[in-house]
Amino acid sequence: MRRYILSYFWSHMEVFYNLLQNQSWSDILAKAKSDQINLKKNPAEWTNICSLLQSEFIKYATNEKAVLVSKLCFEYIKLKTAGYLTVTDENTQVIEELGIKAFEEQSSPQLSSFIKICQFTPVAKQAVEVNYAKEKTNSLDTKKVTLFPRTDWLNPLFKSSLETHFYQALKDVFPSYFIYPNVALSNIFDKEQIFPHLNSEQRSFYFNGVVDFVVYDPTDKHMPKYFFEVDSFYHDRQEAMIRDAKKNAIFNAANISLHRIRPDSDSLTTKHDFFCEINKLVRESST
Template sequence: MERFYSLMAEKRWPDIFKLTRTEQSSLKHSEVEWANVCIHLETEFIRFANEELAVLVSTLCREYILLHSASYLYLSGDARTKIENIGIEAYQELSHKEAVAFARMCTHSNKAAELLVEPQKNTGIKPSVEEPTKTSKFSRVDWLQPLFKSNLESEFYQALKDVFPSYFIYPNVVLSNIFDFDMIREHLALPERDFYFKGIVDFVVFDPADNHNPKYFFEVDSHYHDNVDARRRDKLKNNIFDAANIPLHRVRADTDSLTTAHDFKVVIRKLIR
């Protein structure tokens, strides 16, 4: 546990989050001590986040929330609310679209709820007189987003499960949860460094027999990747993987023959051969 206190003193939050993931088995064996460390972590992080730049804070807040949601660490309700609010404000300085995406992860922040309903303010539709004025303690079903953006992604996920039955498969994994930024940053140009904190990989396959390290990386491309902005983002993502000398497998569903999990399995096996 001393390692966490040392990293807190040095404000090395990416390293703290990485250690939280890699040392999970030993931390669970010392639950009381780990809970005390988590109390210090949330206090120090909130103090740190209130003083740092939005580009750094936004990503760290997102990772903190992800770790708590996945039960990697403890977080009080009050601290989660504060971290969600800090993250919302940081993302709003950078991008409205990214702020909305982060808001969808938030469960405690009123700012997140307001951001998600904001587009409805300009619709010209008057609220019903019977509309409740109190905030429900339950999630609004019409606010929820499905895990996959398309049937294509759902089919590809099923294909990955069939090809890698003993592995863990996660969609939409942020680059900051894949690469150690301090290790890779010197190999990246400025545009790649900036994109590192924004980029997401469609599917990552983790090996539970190898300390749950990421092993395979896949992007499911479509005609939406043909516009200029999408090609630019794809190139930046490719450059980051090239710098790490790790293949990023891209699967392009150009024809109807690549719209079933069975056909995807054939393609996946060829790529990893």
């Protein structure tokens, strides 16, 4: 069995080296994510691969076109943040700086989104300090008499175009239903009914957890019928995985499906894509 595992692992490594030789960085990053379980079966070798990847990527990105570098740096930092790739702090800063430079050369509106996931670049640290200073100044300003409505203090219902697309897709799939975002678990399940089936941690989470989208049927006393979570790469973090497990356990205790949809940055981003995926999940749950 051990010989089989090693043989299987080395076949994956051979593919990795071939991709690296051809500078196929989009495929390299995709493989690092999709084959994570198999790649980590040999931690020592995978650590060496990660060390090689970061140095080779920096060499590659230093002389490549900005439009490609910006996209690859964004994906590299996301994978590093989610734990798919190991990168030293020093090299992380270099990749962050390469990405920022590439976004700036294109005057890309995605620059601010990229800076938000950076940790070591002085520009990113400065952005955090500037935001803090603005918040502090605004806090001091509240002591003055406010003569006009502070609409800039209000938050929109959806924080991203992804959530907006998903909401519109739900409305298309369920045109006669009511769709609500960010519904508290305590508003979905009756406490007295579900608590005997939960452990202490799940009971605590019951009061804090929310479901991204809930579909209510107005013809059936406005009862909740379908439940959806839109997961991003942030859900690969350990703390997010723990929260998701608690939420899943609550729905499992009630024997009710919590549909999770993981958007793919390359395809599952439009309302139509979400529409198809939602229809598929609903059909599968009803069979």
